[in-house]
Amino acid sequence: xxxxxxxxxxxxxxxxxxxxxxxxxxxxxxxxxxxxxxxxxxxxxxxxxxxxxxxxxxxxxxxxxxxxxxxxxxxxxxxxxxxxxxxxxxxxxxxxxxxxxxxxxxxxxxxxxxxxxxxxxxxxxxxxxxxxxxxxxxxxxx
Amino acid sequence: xxxxxxxxxxxxxxxxxxxxxxxxxxxxxxxxxxxxxxxxxxxxxxxxxxxxxxxxxxxxxxxxxxxxxxxxxxxxxxxxxxxxxxxxxxxxxxxxxxxxxxxxxxxxxxxxxxxxxxxxxxxxxxxxxxxxxxxxxxxxxxxxxxxxxxxxxxxxxxxxxxxxxxxxxxxxxxxxxxxxxxxxxxxxxxxxxxxxxxxxxxxxxxxxxxxxxxxxxxxxxxxxxxxxxxxxxxxxxxxxxxxxxxxxxxxxxxxxxxxxxxxxxxxxxxxxxxxxxxxxxxxxxxxxxxx
Numbered sequence: 001x002x003x004x005x006x007x008x009x010x011x012x013x014x015x016x017x018x019x020x021x022x023x024x025x026x027x028x029x030x031x032x033x034x035x036x037x038x039x040x041x042x043x044x045x046x047x048x049x050x051x052x053x054x055x056x057x058x059x060x061x062x063x064x065x066x067x068x069x070x071x072x073x074x075x076x077x078x079x080x081x082x083x084x085x086x087x088x089x090x091x092x093x094x095x096x097x098x099x100x101x102x103x104x105x106x107x108x109x110x111x112x113x114x115x116x117x118x119x120x121x122x123x124x125x126x127x128x129x130x131x132x133x134x135x136x137x138x139x140x141x142x
Numbered sequence: 143x144x145x146x147x148x149x150x151x152x153x154x155x156x157x158x159x160x161x162x163x164x165x166x167x168x169x170x171x172x173x174x175x176x177x178x179x180x181x182x183x184x185x186x187x188x189x190x191x192x193x194x195x196x197x198x199x200x201x202x203x204x205x206x207x208x209x210x211x212x213x214x215x216x217x218x219x220x221x222x223x224x225x226x227x228x229x230x231x232x233x234x235x236x237x238x239x240x241x242x243x244x245x246x247x248x249x250x251x252x253x254x255x256x257x258x259x260x261x262x263x264x265x266x267x268x269x270x271x272x273x274x275x276x277x278x279x280x281x282x283x284x285x286x287x288x289x290x291x292x293x294x295x296x297x298x299x300x301x302x303x304x305x306x307x308x309x310x311x312x313x314x315x316x317x318x319x320x321x322x323x324x325x326x327x328x329x330x331x332x333x334x335x336x337x338x339x340x341x342x343x344x345x346x347x348x349x350x351x352x353x354x355x356x357x358x359x360x361x362x363x364x365x366x367x368x369x370x371x372x373x374x375x376x377x378x379x380x381x382x383x384x385x386x387x388x389x390x391x392x393x394x395x396x397x398x399x400x401x402x403x404x405x406x407x408x409x410x411x412x413x414x415x416x417x418x419x420x421x422x423x424x425x426x427x428x429x430x431x432x433x
Binding site: 005007008009010011012025026027030037038039040041042069070072074079081083 | 187
């Protein structure tokens with residue numbers, strides 16, 4: 001077990017002992033377990049999955065949608081600093097879907113580089129939220 | 143003695159002023175509450191960002207990396223955070239005094255000064271001083287800026303630093319300590335390596351692993367951490383501004399009340415004196431008729 005702290009710009013989102021955390025980084029997903037080597041890396045857009053107890057199955061993992069940040073592992077402390085982190089329960093799939101479509105529309109209408117980038121960012125973000133929502137749904141169906 | 147008409151007019155005018163200051167006080171109070179909550183929410187983020195930054199700056203192999211490398215200082219960039227409007231007590235003048243002292247110091251060391259002003263008041267002040275080069279003014283960040291809103295400021299300060307136009311970047315902001323205590327303070331954001339405490343010394347060398355590689359990690363992380371500090375200092379400043387405005391307006395309202403009390407007393411004395419005099423005149427007249 002090690003300590004995992006997930007802090008977004010709007011406050012601490014997760015702060016407790018966990019067994020395993022899977023993070024999306026620039027180089028692909030990394031899994032962090034107890035006694036991980038000291039590491040500093042960059043979190044990318046994606047899903048953070050948390051296994052709170054070693055015996056929990058994949059179905060019982062907790063998910064957060066995130067859009068990038070910094071990760072630091074040091075002496076069994078995992079600190080993750082991200083712009084935003086949305087817990088699976090705070091995501092409404094219908095809303096995320098609507099926002100995703102709206103972002104797509106924005107992108108198709110974008111006239112300059114800045115608004116195009118902005119729209120793309122929104123699309124990426126909503127895509128991750130949708131992914132988290134579907135993970136959650138799948139779990140409830142089983 | 144001032145005439146009754148004049149006193150009445152004066153009291154009415156002060157009552158009008160009191161209504162205005164009272165309204166401003168209430169507005170500031172509600173904004174203050176929001177600003178404080180907002181600043182408190184992001185504090186854990188910026189605290190963690192800061193401690194990570196400290197750890198990183200303690201690593202020997204990073205000492206020569208551009209964000210951490212200390213250069214001889216020829217030009218400094220100050221980001222001065224002030225308010226757009228006045229009537230906030232000593233808020234803006236405190237910043238101005240603090241900044242003036244720094245300018246004096248820089249002048250003695252013949253350091254050139256550039257300024258990015260946040261809020262109109264800082265811009266006015268910087269424009270008045272010839273030796274300062276005012277790079278930009280941001281006066282519409284809104285009540286609750288997000289980290290995204292400060293990104294243009296962040297980009298320009300990093301650009302200035304990386305192309306060697308400036309050798310050091312400091313933020314001047316007002317630290318929110320409590321509702322009644324706020325303090326102007328300075329934090330150095332670039333180079334990011336000066337504040338090394340004994341605690342961080344022990345952690346030197348802990349981070350030997352950077353993924354994918356040192357360059358991209360350091361770039362991303364430093365940018366993010368500077369952003370966190372800039373953003374947090376803006377939020378702290380906003381919370382301070384609204385607190386000070388509320389206190390100033392509360393004092394003004396109280397003062398107006400005292401004045402009204404004083405003038406009312408004077409008015410009553412004057413009216414009583416008038417009545418007494420009239421009575422004396424009447425009874426004097428009666429006595430005269432008797433004889």
